[in-house]
Amino acid sequence: MKRFTHFIITLALAAAVLLTVAPRSAMAASASVSGESTVQPGKSVTLTLSVDSSIMGLEGTFTCGSGLTLTNYDKFNSSWTVDFNATSGGYHFIAYGANPDSNRILSVTLKVADGLAAGTALSASFTNLVASDGSDIPLSSVTWNGSTGAALRNDAKLYGITCTNATLSPAFSSDVFTYTATVPYATDKLEGLDYFRNNNGSKVSVSGNSLAVGENTITFKVVSEDGSRTNYYKLIITRQPDPNYKKSDNASLSALGLSVGDLTPAFAPDVTDYAAYVPFETKALTVSATAASEKAGGIAGAGEVTLSEEDETVLTVTCTAEDGVSRQSYTVHVVRMPAYEGVLPTIILGDEMPECTCGAAEGQAHAQDCPLYVAPQEPVHKPGTWTLPAKVNLPLIGGVSLPVVCVILGVLLLMVVFLLGYLLGQPKNTAYKDDYDDDDYSDGPGQDDPSPAPQPKAAPATQPIDPAEPVPFRAENLEVPRRRKMVLKFQDDQAEELPPQEPREAPSQEQPREPVQAPPQAKDAPLPAQNSERDVERMSLDELLRDIRNM
Numbered sequence: 001m002k003r004f005t006h007f008i009i010t011l012a013l014a015a016a017v018l019l020t021v022a023p024r025s026a027m028a029a030s031a032s033v034s035g036e037s038t039v040q041p042g043k044s045v046t047l048t049l050s051v052d053s054s055i056m057g058l059e060g061t062f063t064c065g066s067g068l069t070l071t072n073y074d075k076f077n078s079s080w081t082v083d084f085n086a087t088s089g090g091y092h093f094i095a096y097g098a099n100p101d102s103n104r105i106l107s108v109t110l111k112v113a114d115g116l117a118a119g120t121a122l123s124a125s126f127t128n129l130v131a132s133d134g135s136d137i138p139l140s141s142v143t144w145n146g147s148t149g150a151a152l153r154n155d156a157k158l159y160g161i162t163c164t165n166a167t168l169s170p171a172f173s174s175d176v177f178t179y180t181a182t183v184p185y186a187t188d189k190l191e192g193l194d195y196f197r198n199n200n201g202s203k204v205s206v207s208g209n210s211l212a213v214g215e216n217t218i219t220f221k222v223v224s225e226d227g228s229r230t231n232y233y234k235l236i237i238t239r240q241p242d243p244n245y246k247k248s249d250n251a252s253l254s255a256l257g258l259s260v261g262d263l264t265p266a267f268a269p270d271v272t273d274y275a276a277y278v279p280f281e282t283k284a285l286t287v288s289a290t291a292a293s294e295k296a297g298g299i300a301g302a303g304e305v306t307l308s309e310e311d312e313t314v315l316t317v318t319c320t321a322e323d324g325v326s327r328q329s330y331t332v333h334v335v336r337m338p339a340y341e342g343v344l345p346t347i348i349l350g351d352e353m354p355e356c357t358c359g360a361a362e363g364q365a366h367a368q369d370c371p372l373y374v375a376p377q378e379p380v381h382k383p384g385t386w387t388l389p390a391k392v393n394l395p396l397i398g399g400v401s402l403p404v405v406c407v408i409l410g411v412l413l414l415m416v417v418f419l420l421g422y423l424l425g426q427p428k429n430t431a432y433k434d435d436y437d438d439d440d441y442s443d444g445p446g447q448d449d450p451s452p453a454p455q456p457k458a459a460p461a462t463q464p465i466d467p468a469e470p471v472p473f474r475a476e477n478l479e480v481p482r483r484r485k486m487v488l489k490f491q492d493d494q495a496e497e498l499p500p501q502e503p504r505e506a507p508s509q510e511q512p513r514e515p516v517q518a519p520p521q522a523k524d525a526p527l528p529a530q531n532s533e534r535d536v537e538r539m540s541l542d543e544l545l546r547d548i549r550n551m
Contacts, residue, residue, distance in 0.1 A: 029051055029053040029055070029131055029137050030052055030139060030140060031050065031051050031052075031126065031129050031131075031139045031140065031142050032049075032050050032052070033047055033048065033126060033142045033144045034047065034048050034050070034144075035047040035048065035144050035146070036146065037145075037146045037147065038146060038147055038148070038149040039112045039146060039148060039149065040112065040149045040150065040152045041112050041114050041115060041116045041148055041151050042112060042113075042151075042152075042226070043111070044071065044109055044110065045110050045112065045122075046107055046109045046110075047107065047109075047110065047124060047144050048076075048104055048106075048107045049104070049105050049106050049107070049108075049126055050103045050104045051103055051105055051131055051139070052103055053103075053131070054099045054100070055099070055100075055137070056096065056097070056098065056132055057095065057132040058094075058095045058096075058105050058106075058130070058131050058132070059093070059094050059095075059129070059132075060092075060093060060126050060128050060129040060130065060139075061087070061089065061090050061091065061092055061127045062084075062090055062091045062092075062093055062108065062124070062125070062126055062127075063089060063090035063124065063125050064090070064110055064123070065122060065123040065124065067116055067120060067122055067148070068110040068111070068112060068113070068122055068124060069111050069113070070084075070108060070109070071111050072108070072109040073093070073106060073107065073108045073109070074106065075105075075106050076100065076104040076105065077097060077098075077100040079098050080095055080097030080098075080100065080105075081095070081096055082095045082106050083095075093106070096132075108124075112148060116148045117148065118148055118151070119148065120147060120148040121146075121147055122146040122147055122148065123143060123144065123146070124143070124144045125141060125142070125143040125144070126141060126142050126143075129141060129142075152201065152224075152225040152226035153199045153202075153226065154225070154228045154229050155198045155199040155202060155224055156199075156202055156223060156229040156230055156231045157174045157175075157197075157198045157231055158174060158195050158196055158197055158204070158220065158222060158231075158233060159174050159196050159197070159198050160195065160196035161179070161194070161195050161196075161220065161233060161235070162192065162194050162195075163190040163191065163192050163194075164191045165183065165187055165191045165192070166183050166187070166190055166237060167181055168180070168235065174198065177231065177232060177233050177234060178233075178234050178236065179234070179235050179236070180235075180236045180237075181235065181238070182237075182238045182239075182240065183211065183237060183238070183239055183240070184239075184240050185213065185239065185240050185241060185242050185243065187211060187239060188210065188211050189209050189211055190211070190218065190235075193206070193209060193218075195220055197222070199224070199225055202222055202223060202224050202225050203222070204221065204222050204223075205220075206218065206219070206220055206221075211237055211239045212239065213239050213240070213242065214238065214239060214241075215236060215237075215238050216237045216238070217236055218234070218235040219232055219233070219234050219235075220232065220233040220234075220235075247295075247321075247322045247323040247324075248295055248296075248321055248323065249322075249325070249326040250292055250293040250296070250321055250322070251293075251296065251321035251326045251327050251328035252269040252270075252291075252292040252293075252328055253267075253269060253290060253291060253292060253299075253317070253319050253328070253330060254269065254290050254291065255267065255288070255290040256274075256287075256288070256289050256290075256317060256330055256332075257288050257289075258276055258285050258288075258334070259285045259287075259288070260278050260282050260285040261277055261334070263276055263332065264276065264277075269292060272328070272329065272330050272331060273330075273331050273333075274331065274333070275334075275335065276332055276333070276335070277337060278335070278336055279336070279337055280336050280337050280338060280339045280340070282307060282336060283306065284304060284305060284306045284307060285304070285305060285307065285334070286303065286304050286305070287301065287302045287303060287304075287305055287317060287332070288302060289301075289317050289330075291319050292319075293321065293322060295322040296319055296320060296321060296322060297320035297322060297323075297324050298319075298320050299319050299320075300317070300318045300320075301316050301317035301318055302317055307334060307336060311336055312333055312334065312335050312336075313333075313334045313336075314332070314333055314334075315331070315332040315333075315334060316330070316331055316332075317329070317330045317332070318330075354372060355372075356372050357369070357371060358370035358372075358373075360372075
């Protein structure tokens with residue numbers, strides 16, 4: 001059994017070896033060529049060579065007839081290699097590589113000679129073709145046959161342009177390439193826009209037919225059939241503005257900057273004056289500005305600017321609004337820093353800075369005996385404290401310094417205190433005279449009183465006074481001076497309270513007033529003290545009544 005199995009295996013291996021070394025018959029394959037059959041003089045045609053089987057190489061000869069010239073060749077498979085070599089009878093080519101992804105092997109480009117008459121025969125052939133798939137496979141020759149067509153025209157003109165809602169000026173002519181028209185605001189595009197070509201083989205393209213307010217350009221690009229010439233016809237259409245539209249007067253900037261240095265303060269549209277500090281080496285810089293309104297008329301002063309040799313250069317940037325009238329200018333003071341010469345510049349305020357005598361290093365405090373010593377100070381303003389303002393705004397006056405306000409308030413306070421003291425010091429319930437002559441308080445008329453001295457009246461007839469009886473207080477004992485001051489006369493230390501009297505008018509110069517004469521006193525009545533009458537005159541009515549009740 002083992003011998004039989006060994007015999008079968010040996011026989012199979014021998015058969016495999018025989019099949020490997022035995023000759024094989026070639027696989028059937030065919031080639032083909034494709035390309036345009038009609039070519040205009042001066043143009044090119046591309047021919048493609050294909051094999052209907054998967055191969056690993058192809059060799060042959062390429063020839064072309066009169067009127068054709070090889071200008072290029074290429075491969076279709078990126079992993080293949082193609083070589084073309086000129087020979088006496090044409091071109092010998094070899095293409096080889098891995099199995100191609102398609103049956104197309106290579107391509108050749110031929111140019112048709114200029115001036116050939118229409119219908120001239122053209123031909124090109126691939127001969128002596130041998131393919132390889134491990135063994136050589138002869139292929140039949142293939143030929144391309146074509147002819148020349150009519151010569152392409154180089155006419156790139158139009159003979160007409162039309163539209164229904166605009167009138168072009170001037171009238172159309174093939175040799176005039178620019179036309180204008182004006183349309184109302186309601187027209188946002190040209191209706192019925194069309195063109196007519198001199199040669200139907202030329203190509204025409206139209207760009208733009210949307211009209212914005214203002215000037216618009218519509219372009220007709222015409223390319224000749226042979227591609228040698230190109231013409232442009234332009235329609236410049238002006239669309240009128242909206243009659244109800246008001247142009248903007250916004251002339252502000254939305255951005256302003258320098259290519260070197262920063263603006264101080266930071267840019268703001270309502271701030272028009274700035275400063276910028278640049279290094280000494282800066283000779284020029286670029287100013288950039290952007291208008292706040294997209295419809296602004298323009299910006300002047302922006303762009304590259306050369307700095308002057310002086311320390312400061314003043315730049316002015318002006319923006320014009322859409323209305324063309326409103327303008328806003330921005331000023332930038334560009335200051336070049338001093339040149340660095342190995343020592344930092346010292347900034348001195350006022351007099352010349354004294355020199356240090358204590359030898360303190362930079363950043364250290366100076367000794368007290370040093371001219372540069374600075375005593376520590378408390379901060380002027382501490383958190384949580386209130387600071388008096390330097391000025392106070394007063395109505396109808398404006399800003400006044402704080403010391404002046406304090407003086408004014410002090411004067412007003414003194415006046416109020418004086419007025420209150422004067423009012424509180426006046427006697428109560430005292431009838432005053434009409435005028436304030438000092439002589440009214442004296443026993444007789446003063447020098448300042450122009451009125452004549454009062455004359456005593458004749459005593460009315462009265463009954464004899466009994467010394468044993470008290471004398472009643474009568475109205476005749478009341479004398480009313482010009483200040484309407486109530487005066488009471490006493491007799492025998494007895495008085496009678498009188499009813500209030502209506503004030504009398506002060507006597508004029510023509511009619512001098514006469515004081516009421518007191519009733520005669522008894523012979524034995526004691527005389528009052530020297531100043532008793534004056535004391536009674538200065539007493540208030542309440543005090544007088546209280547003294548009477550206590551008698």
